[in-house]
Amino acid sequence: MLEPESGEGAIAPLIEELLGRLGEDPKRDGLLRTPERVDKALHFLTSGYQMKVEDVLNGALYDVKYDEMVVVRDIEFFSLCEHHMLPFYGKMHVAYLPQKKVIGLSKIPRLVDMFARRLQIQERLTQEVAQTLMEAIEPLGVGVICEARHFCMMMRGVEKQHSGAMTSAMLGGFRDCKETRDEFLALVNHRNNGF
Numbered sequence: 001m002l003e004p005e006s007g008e009g010a011i012a013p014l015i016e017e018l019l020g021r022l023g024e025d026p027k028r029d030g031l032l033r034t035p036e037r038v039d040k041a042l043h044f045l046t047s048g049y050q051m052k053v054e055d056v057l058n059g060a061l062y063d064v065k066y067d068e069m070v071v072v073r074d075i076e077f078f079s080l081c082e083h084h085m086l087p088f089y090g091k092m093h094v095a096y097l098p099q100k101k102v103i104g105l106s107k108i109p110r111l112v113d114m115f116a117r118r119l120q121i122q123e124r125l126t127q128e129v130a131q132t133l134m135e136a137i138e139p140l141g142v143g144v145i146c147e148a149r150h151f152c153m154m155m156r157g158v159e160k161q162h163s164g165a166m167t168s169a170m171l172g173g174f175r176d177c178k179e180t181r182d183e184f185l186a187l188v189n190h191r192n193n194g195f
């Protein structure tokens with residue numbers, strides 16, 4: 001992983017200040033190394049800013065004659081909402097219809113991580129994964145469904161009933177063809193199939 005431009009340690013003094021303003025004593029035993037830890041954690045959780053699509057995909061595109069839907073289901077992700085900098089996490093389901101190329105399957109979760117490790121809103125995260133795949137593989141279509149739970153809703157006691165949110169992005173054939181979309185939804189919803 002690349003070192004962030006701001007450099008590790010740059011955030012620690014701010015966290016020490018923050019602890020004080022929250023009414024804590026940053027000098028007490030349990031908190032002494034907290035600014036350093038938060039610094040490291042935040043740099044990791046936002047490390048997606050230092051990553052580029054080309055590096056993540058790293059040329060893992062293959063020419064094939066395969067024109068059935070490719071689906072990668074239940075990709076776990078953890079992100080931070082840009083409104084509260086609190087976690088939201090969940091699962092993403094990604095599908096595409098190859099045209100000439102397929103991508104190494106392990107690259108899709110890495111792509112999800114790259115966008116999730118930035119300050120996000122769920123809608124944009126979903127769109128970015130879909131758009132990036134559309135540009136990188138030039139498939140006939142891309143479908144992405146994202147289910148997530150938001151700590152900013154769960155912990156602050158607001159709209160608990162909406163703490164689980166679903167978003168989707170349907171591009172190309174996934175938008176234009178109901179059959180394709182239905183096939184994707186059926187594959188995503190088909191639990192207990194031995195996996």
Ligand SMILES: [Zn+2]
Nearest residue numbers: 081083084152
């Ligand atoms: Zn939020």
